[in-house]
Amino acid sequence: MDTALPFRTAVKFTLLGIGLMSVVLYVLFQARYLIIGPQIVLTEGLGALHNERQVFLVGAAYNISRLWLNDRPIYTDAEGNFKEALILENGYTIATLRAEDRYGRITTVTKPFVYAPMNFY
Template sequence: MEWENRRLLRFALLIITGLGMAGYALFEARFLIQGPVVTIDTPRNGQSVSVPLVEIAGKAKNISDITLNDRKIFVDEQGYFHEQLLLFYGYNILTLTAHDRFGRETQKVLELVYQ
Protein backbone atom coordinates (compact mmCIF):
# COMPACT_ATOMS: atom_id res chain seq x y z
CA MET A 1 0.00 0.00 0.00
CA GLU A 2 2.77 2.42 0.94
CA TRP A 3 4.66 1.51 -2.23
CA GLU A 4 1.57 2.33 -4.32
CA ASN A 5 1.19 5.74 -2.63
CA ARG A 6 4.83 6.58 -3.38
CA ARG A 7 4.37 5.57 -6.98
CA LEU A 8 1.23 7.71 -7.28
CA LEU A 9 3.00 10.68 -5.65
CA ARG A 10 6.01 10.30 -7.96
CA PHE A 11 3.71 10.16 -11.00
CA ALA A 12 1.78 13.28 -9.84
CA LEU A 13 5.03 15.21 -9.27
CA LEU A 14 6.27 14.19 -12.70
CA ILE A 15 3.03 15.41 -14.33
CA ILE A 16 3.12 18.72 -12.40
CA THR A 17 6.78 19.27 -13.33
CA GLY A 18 6.08 18.50 -16.99
CA LEU A 19 3.11 20.87 -17.09
CA GLY A 20 5.17 23.57 -15.37
CA MET A 21 7.98 23.21 -17.91
CA ALA A 22 5.54 23.28 -20.83
CA GLY A 23 3.83 26.38 -19.42
CA TYR A 24 7.15 28.13 -18.95
CA ALA A 25 8.24 27.24 -22.49
CA LEU A 26 5.01 28.68 -23.92
CA PHE A 27 5.41 31.81 -21.79
CA GLU A 28 8.95 32.37 -23.09
CA ALA A 29 7.96 31.56 -26.70
CA ARG A 30 5.06 34.04 -26.79
CA PHE A 31 7.20 36.63 -28.58
CA LEU A 32 8.23 34.09 -31.22
CA ILE A 33 4.62 33.04 -31.72
CA GLN A 34 3.37 36.63 -31.86
CA GLY A 35 5.63 37.81 -34.70
CA PRO A 36 6.89 41.35 -35.29
CA VAL A 37 5.05 44.20 -33.55
CA VAL A 38 5.38 47.86 -34.59
CA THR A 39 3.81 50.80 -32.75
CA ILE A 40 3.99 54.33 -34.16
CA ASP A 41 3.87 56.96 -31.40
CA THR A 42 4.20 60.15 -33.46
CA PRO A 43 2.76 61.47 -35.69
CA ARG A 44 -0.82 60.17 -35.66
CA ASN A 45 -2.32 58.64 -38.78
CA GLY A 46 -4.25 61.22 -40.82
CA GLN A 47 -2.58 64.15 -39.10
CA SER A 48 -2.06 67.47 -40.91
CA VAL A 49 1.35 69.06 -40.41
CA SER A 50 2.52 72.58 -41.20
CA VAL A 51 6.26 71.86 -41.51
CA PRO A 52 7.81 69.63 -44.17
CA LEU A 53 10.24 67.86 -41.79
CA VAL A 54 8.53 65.37 -39.47
CA GLU A 55 9.92 62.89 -37.00
CA ILE A 56 8.52 59.36 -37.12
CA ALA A 57 8.93 57.76 -33.69
CA GLY A 58 7.76 54.50 -32.22
CA LYS A 59 8.72 51.09 -30.92
CA ALA A 60 9.33 47.76 -32.62
CA LYS A 61 9.51 44.33 -30.96
CA ASN A 62 10.58 40.94 -32.29
CA ILE A 63 12.13 42.30 -35.49
CA SER A 64 15.21 41.46 -37.50
CA ASP A 65 14.89 44.46 -39.83
CA ILE A 66 12.61 47.44 -40.32
CA THR A 67 12.17 49.81 -43.26
CA LEU A 68 10.44 53.14 -43.78
CA ASN A 69 9.39 53.57 -47.43
CA ASP A 70 11.82 50.77 -48.41
CA ARG A 71 14.73 52.49 -46.63
CA LYS A 72 16.31 50.62 -43.73
CA ILE A 73 16.04 52.32 -40.35
CA PHE A 74 17.61 51.35 -37.05
CA VAL A 75 16.26 50.76 -33.56
CA ASP A 76 18.04 51.11 -30.21
CA GLU A 77 18.48 48.31 -27.67
CA GLN A 78 15.00 48.87 -26.24
CA GLY A 79 13.41 48.77 -29.71
CA TYR A 80 12.70 52.50 -30.10
CA PHE A 81 13.18 54.22 -33.44
CA HIS A 82 13.31 57.91 -34.42
CA GLU A 83 13.54 58.88 -38.06
CA GLN A 84 13.17 62.27 -39.72
CA LEU A 85 11.47 62.46 -43.09
CA LEU A 86 10.89 65.31 -45.51
CA LEU A 87 7.30 65.41 -46.78
CA PHE A 88 6.01 66.52 -50.16
CA TYR A 89 3.37 69.21 -50.25
CA GLY A 90 -0.06 67.62 -50.01
CA TYR A 91 -0.93 63.99 -49.26
CA ASN A 92 1.89 61.62 -48.16
CA ILE A 93 1.73 57.87 -47.57
CA LEU A 94 4.48 56.38 -45.39
CA THR A 95 4.90 52.62 -45.15
CA LEU A 96 6.72 51.04 -42.22
CA THR A 97 7.54 47.36 -42.80
CA ALA A 98 9.11 45.02 -40.24
CA HIS A 99 10.28 41.41 -40.59
CA ASP A 100 11.18 38.90 -37.92
CA ARG A 101 13.86 36.24 -38.21
CA PHE A 102 11.28 33.69 -39.40
CA GLY A 103 10.26 35.81 -42.40
CA ARG A 104 6.96 37.02 -40.99
CA GLU A 105 6.05 40.56 -41.93
CA THR A 106 3.97 43.34 -40.48
CA GLN A 107 3.21 46.62 -42.17
CA LYS A 108 1.92 49.94 -40.84
CA VAL A 109 0.69 52.67 -43.19
CA LEU A 110 0.80 56.28 -42.04
CA GLU A 111 -1.04 58.94 -44.02
CA LEU A 112 0.02 62.56 -43.46
CA VAL A 113 -1.03 65.83 -45.06
CA TYR A 114 1.52 68.64 -45.38
CA GLN A 115 -0.21 72.00 -45.78
Protein backbone atom coordinates in the same frame (compact mmCIF):
# COMPACT_ATOMS: atom_id res chain seq x y z
CA MET B 1 -10.11 -6.60 -4.85
CA ASP B 2 -8.52 -3.26 -3.98
CA THR B 3 -7.94 -1.14 -7.12
CA ALA B 4 -6.79 2.05 -5.39
CA LEU B 5 -3.25 3.28 -6.02
CA PRO B 6 -0.91 3.34 -3.08
CA PHE B 7 -0.35 6.80 -1.61
CA ARG B 8 3.30 7.00 -2.71
CA THR B 9 2.43 6.15 -6.31
CA ALA B 10 -0.31 8.76 -6.40
CA VAL B 11 2.09 11.41 -5.07
CA LYS B 12 4.72 10.42 -7.65
CA PHE B 13 2.23 10.72 -10.53
CA THR B 14 0.96 14.05 -9.21
CA LEU B 15 4.47 15.50 -8.91
CA LEU B 16 5.40 14.15 -12.34
CA GLY B 17 2.30 15.76 -13.86
CA ILE B 18 3.02 19.10 -12.18
CA GLY B 19 6.64 18.94 -13.37
CA LEU B 20 5.67 18.19 -16.97
CA MET B 21 3.07 20.98 -16.93
CA SER B 22 5.69 23.39 -15.59
CA VAL B 23 8.12 22.48 -18.37
CA VAL B 24 5.45 22.95 -21.05
CA LEU B 25 4.41 26.33 -19.64
CA TYR B 26 8.04 27.47 -19.42
CA VAL B 27 8.71 26.51 -23.05
CA LEU B 28 5.60 28.36 -24.20
CA PHE B 29 6.59 31.42 -22.15
CA GLN B 30 10.08 31.49 -23.66
CA ALA B 31 8.71 30.97 -27.20
CA ARG B 32 6.17 33.82 -26.97
CA TYR B 33 8.27 36.19 -29.11
CA LEU B 34 8.85 33.49 -31.67
CA ILE B 35 5.11 32.86 -31.83
CA ILE B 36 3.88 36.49 -32.13
CA GLY B 37 6.42 37.64 -34.74
CA PRO B 38 7.65 41.18 -35.45
CA GLN B 39 5.90 44.17 -33.87
CA ILE B 40 5.95 47.90 -34.63
CA VAL B 41 4.59 50.42 -32.12
CA LEU B 42 4.39 54.16 -32.88
CA THR B 43 4.70 55.99 -29.57
CA GLU B 44 3.70 59.48 -30.66
CA GLY B 45 0.14 59.85 -31.86
CA LEU B 46 0.69 62.07 -34.87
CA GLY B 47 -2.41 63.51 -36.45
CA ALA B 48 -3.01 63.39 -40.16
CA LEU B 49 -2.94 67.17 -40.86
CA HIS B 50 0.39 69.02 -40.55
CA ASN B 51 1.52 72.52 -41.39
CA GLU B 52 5.24 71.74 -41.09
CA ARG B 53 7.04 69.87 -43.83
CA GLN B 54 9.14 67.66 -41.52
CA VAL B 55 7.60 65.20 -39.06
CA PHE B 56 9.30 62.60 -36.89
CA LEU B 57 8.09 59.03 -36.65
CA VAL B 58 8.98 57.84 -33.17
CA GLY B 59 8.36 54.33 -31.96
CA ALA B 60 9.73 50.93 -31.11
CA ALA B 61 10.13 47.71 -33.05
CA TYR B 62 10.34 44.33 -31.35
CA ASN B 63 11.42 40.90 -32.60
CA ILE B 64 12.80 42.27 -35.86
CA SER B 65 15.90 41.73 -37.95
CA ARG B 66 15.21 44.50 -40.49
CA LEU B 67 13.12 47.69 -40.54
CA TRP B 68 12.19 49.96 -43.46
CA LEU B 69 10.47 53.33 -43.82
CA ASN B 70 9.08 53.71 -47.35
CA ASP B 71 11.49 50.98 -48.57
CA ARG B 72 14.49 52.78 -47.04
CA PRO B 73 16.26 50.85 -44.27
CA ILE B 74 16.23 52.47 -40.85
CA TYR B 75 17.91 51.36 -37.65
CA THR B 76 16.95 50.98 -34.02
CA ASP B 77 18.93 51.36 -30.83
CA ALA B 78 19.66 48.45 -28.48
CA GLU B 79 16.17 48.63 -26.94
CA GLY B 80 14.43 48.68 -30.34
CA ASN B 81 13.53 52.41 -30.33
CA PHE B 82 13.69 54.50 -33.47
CA LYS B 83 13.21 58.16 -34.42
CA GLU B 84 13.14 58.90 -38.11
CA ALA B 85 12.43 62.13 -39.96
CA LEU B 86 9.93 62.16 -42.80
CA ILE B 87 9.67 65.03 -45.26
CA LEU B 88 6.09 65.58 -46.38
CA GLU B 89 5.25 66.43 -49.98
CA ASN B 90 2.55 68.96 -50.79
CA GLY B 91 -0.79 67.33 -50.22
CA TYR B 92 -1.12 63.67 -49.27
CA THR B 93 1.79 61.46 -48.13
CA ILE B 94 1.71 57.86 -46.96
CA ALA B 95 4.43 56.54 -44.64
CA THR B 96 4.86 52.78 -44.58
CA LEU B 97 6.88 51.11 -41.85
CA ARG B 98 7.74 47.50 -42.61
CA ALA B 99 9.54 45.07 -40.28
CA GLU B 100 10.78 41.57 -40.96
CA ASP B 101 11.95 38.97 -38.46
CA ARG B 102 14.62 36.35 -39.04
CA TYR B 103 12.01 33.83 -40.20
CA GLY B 104 10.73 36.06 -43.01
CA ARG B 105 7.49 37.15 -41.36
CA ILE B 106 6.55 40.74 -42.19
CA THR B 107 4.53 43.34 -40.31
CA THR B 108 3.47 46.63 -41.93
CA VAL B 109 2.16 49.85 -40.39
CA THR B 110 0.79 52.54 -42.73
CA LYS B 111 0.30 56.13 -41.57
CA PRO B 112 -1.23 58.85 -43.82
CA PHE B 113 -0.22 62.52 -43.59
CA VAL B 114 -1.57 65.67 -45.21
CA TYR B 115 0.72 68.67 -45.57
CA ALA B 116 -1.17 71.98 -45.70
CA PRO B 117 1.08 75.03 -45.27
CA MET B 118 -0.25 77.92 -43.19
CA ASN B 119 -0.19 80.37 -46.08
CA PHE B 120 -0.18 79.94 -49.82
CA TYR B 121 1.68 82.41 -52.05
